[in-house]
Amino acid sequence: MTSKDKNSPGRDHDRGARVESVLEQAETLCRERGARLTPLRRRVLEIIWENHAPLGAYDVLQRMNAEGGRNAPPTVYRALDFLLKHGLIHRIESQKAFVGCATPGNAHKAQFFICRDCGTVAETHSVEIGEAIEASATRAGFLVETPVMEISGRCKECHDDE
Amino acid sequence: MTSKDKNSPGRDHDRGARVESVLEQAETLCRERGARLTPLRRRVLEIIWENHAPLGAYDVLQRMNAEGGRNAPPTVYRALDFLLKHGLIHRIESQKAFVGCATPGNAHKAQFFICRDCGTVAETHSVEIGEAIEASATRAGFLVETPVMEISGRCKECHDDE
């Protein structure tokens, strides 16, 4: 390792502020849609965004109950379902974990670049990838609905760190 | 529905023969590598190929024990691990299930087109998709290792069936 620890605040100094802005955006989005971002759901979204890497449902649960709560799994899963339905979070299938959506409100087909070292996920919306998938699909007469694109590897920082 | 039921033999009349050929290929491949395709592992591979759609680990277990076996989960998971390691099967992350590899022996980055209706999985190896991902990754300084590409939607047959 060179100068900074992986996962250190140095790599994401303004998380607090960013989380606040994300939550406000979520509030607005839900208000517009007549969806209720209740304190519970809001807290789950906050917990997910507070972490630099995807969080499992039971990790979320632990964090909720760390503050003295007595929540059970269904409570968390229901909140996660709500957030998924409204595109505020994504589920990373290959990790059984959840991550905040970088561009909520846009129905989009995203790719996730997941660093196997520091765990950080970068969300992209490459037209090129989308088109390549569509081309492949069309050739086979396949109708694309829900692409899961999760590219595991090493991010710039962790790769450079060698 | 028009003429044939989904999942009917009509759509895959020669599965028996195909499975046989796949198993022979697997035998050869393992022999070349000095890996042991034991009866148990061979049987798991066979069970997976016998099904038209991906099978969960416990589905495999059930089929093994249907014949009077008394196998426990670790037995199946170990066989699955072996088959994964040698590229004879793939794990479909979005379904927690396993499917036979269409081109065993080739270290390859594959895409899976999964029909949400009949469950059938088509494996492709699109250079175009691969390059699009590499391009995206390179732009971000990301080093691709293990892409998970699972495109859910509807296959030609099921889409036509409407």
Add this chain to the structure above:
DNA sequence: ATAGTAATGTTATAATATAACAAATAAAGA
């Protein structure tokens, strides 16, 4: 033959996820 390695058997349990129903709370109409 036998020592070493690999594979399988066995029991228990961890980790992830959902079903089902009860209670509380918010929203919408009288």
Add this chain to the structure above:
DNA sequence: TCTTTATTTGTTATATTATAACATTACTAT
């Protein structure tokens, strides 16, 4: 406002997926 209805949350139990740990068996190579 009151009250009815729908939504959300609480709670208990359980389903589903996956692995740890250690014993036993069966191969492999001397």
